[in-house]
Amino acid sequence: MSNPRKFFVGGNWKMNGDKAAIDGIIEFMKKGPLNPNTEVVVGCPQCYLMYTRQNMPEEIGVAAQNCYKAAKGAFTGEISPAMIKDCGCHWVILGHSERRNVFGEPDQLISEKVGHALEAGLKVIPCIGEKLEERESNRTEEVVFAQLKALLPNISDWSRVVIAYEPVWAIGTGKTATPEQAQDVHAKLRHWLRENVNAEVADSCRIIYGGSVTPANCAELAKMGDIDGFLVGGASLKPDFVNIINARG
Ligand code: 13P
Numbered sequence: 001m002s003n004p005r006k007f008f009v010g011g012n013w014k015m016n017g018d019k020a021a022i023d024g025i026i027e028f029m030k031k032g033p034l035n036p037n038t039e040v041v042v043g044c045p046q047c048y049l050m051y052t053r054q055n056m057p058e059e060i061g062v063a064a065q066n067c068y069k070a071a072k073g074a075f076t077g078e079i080s081p082a083m084i085k086d087c088g089c090h091w092v093i094l095g096h097s098e099r100r101n102v103f104g105e106p107d108q109l110i111s112e113k114v115g116h117a118l119e120a121g122l123k124v125i126p127c128i129g130e131k132l133e134e135r136e137s138n139r140t141e142e143v144v145f146a147q148l149k150a151l152l153p154n155i156s157d158w159s160r161v162v163i164a165y166e167p168v169w170a171i172g173t174g175k176t177a178t179p180e181q182a183q184d185v186h187a188k189l190r191h192w193l194r195e196n197v198n199a200e201v202a203d204s205c206r207i208i209y210g211g212s213v214t215p216a217n218c219a220e221l222a223k224m225g226d227i228d229g230f231l232v233g234g235a236s237l238k239p240d241f242v243n244i245i246n247a248r249g
Contacts, residue, residue, distance in 0.1 A: 007035075007222070008162055008206045008229035009245045010125060011042040011236025012065065012093060021237070022048055026055050028239040034060075035246045038229070041125075042236065043093045046079050053088040063091030063125065066099055069109070069116040081120035092117050093125045093231075095147075097168045101131075107150035114161075115154025123160040125231065126151055127210070132169035140167075140185060145192055158201045162208060164231040165189060170211025172233060179220045179227075182209045186226035215240040218247035 017025070022044070034040060041061035044052045053062045068078035084092055094117065095110035110126065117124050128147035130140045144165065155161060165185055170177050177185075186207045194202035209221055210231030221227055232244055 003225060003228065003248075005204065005206050005228045007038045007248045008208055009038055009040050009247070010063065010093070010162075010164070010208065010210075010229070010231045011040075011241055012096070012210070012231055012233050013042065013044050013237060014065070014098070014233060015045060016237060017045070017048070019048070019051060022052055022055070025237065025241075026052075026057075028242060029060060030057055032242055034242060035248070038245050038248070040245055041091050043091070043125075049084065049087040049089050061091050061123075062089040063093050064089060065093050065096065067092050067094070067113060067117060067122075069112040071116075071120065081117045081122045084122060085120065090121075091123045091125065093127065093164075095151075096127045096164075097129055097166055097171055101168065107147060111150045111152075111154045114151055115156065118154070118156050118160060123162070125162045125164050125208075127164040127166050127231070129164075129166040129168050129171075129211075135167065135169060141188055144185065144189060148189065148192060149196070152196065158197065158205055162206045162229075163189065164208050164210050166210035166231060172212070174212050176212040176214070176217050176221075177209065179224050182221060183224035183226055186224070190226050213244060215243040218244045222247040 041063050043063040043065045064084045068075050071080050071082045094113050099105045114126050128144050130143040134143045190202050206228035208229040209227050213230045213232045214235050
């Protein structure tokens with residue numbers, strides 16, 4: 001069965017790297033070769049947005065890893081979608097589990113951020129995912145559906161949204177969801193979109209998987225019908241990120 005959605009691979013550098021490391025990443029990205037059928041975006045620390053945008057090949061998108069829900073104002077330490085755009089970037093990752101769990105961002109704030117980023121013209125990668133104890137108490141669906149539901153009122157344009165499903169227990173742990181575990185949740189999320197948004201969005205919206213994706217496990221995950229790509233942390237800093245970008249042959 002062929003997947004009609006364009007394969008999407010995001011790299012999330014998190015709070016890693018410096019200019020020299022970014023130069024190294026740019027070098028291996030230029031060398032590739034990258035499958036032209038894969039859409040690629042890298043998420044870099046905000047202080048390097050402009051540097052990365054100016055030096056990364058044009059066809060690779062650059063994302064901020066967070067932003068605030070207003071264009072400007074007295075919000076010390078925050079950046080706005082307008083500023084991200086002014087740096088030449090078109091993407092933002094929002095609601096990453098580290099934002100939710102380390103910095104305590106609630107569903108409502110994330111939803112408002114997604115809404116403002118879309119209104120400002122950015123493309124958005126909202127992240128959702130359950131914690132280990134939630135999975136172990138069979139609450140995975142309840143948790144991810146609630147996270148998705150909170151976003152709904154603020155999503156004005158689904159064509160600029162790529163949903164990242166990142167089970168918290170798989171992030172940075174080396175413990176990847178099996179292809180079947182990930183596919184199971186992705187299929188349920190797509191079904192939820194069908195029921196709660198519409199069939200067109202369910203069929204077209206990319207749902208990508210994140211959590212200890214590596215060159216060794218990406219090909220099996222990429223074969224699953226509802227896995228439309230990846231959001232990659234640690235492995236996106238290394239040259240074989242190219243192999244993950246090319247996971248779907
Ligand atoms: P790792 O790939 O390092 O597990 O991180 C996943 C992630 O959080 C991507 O956003």
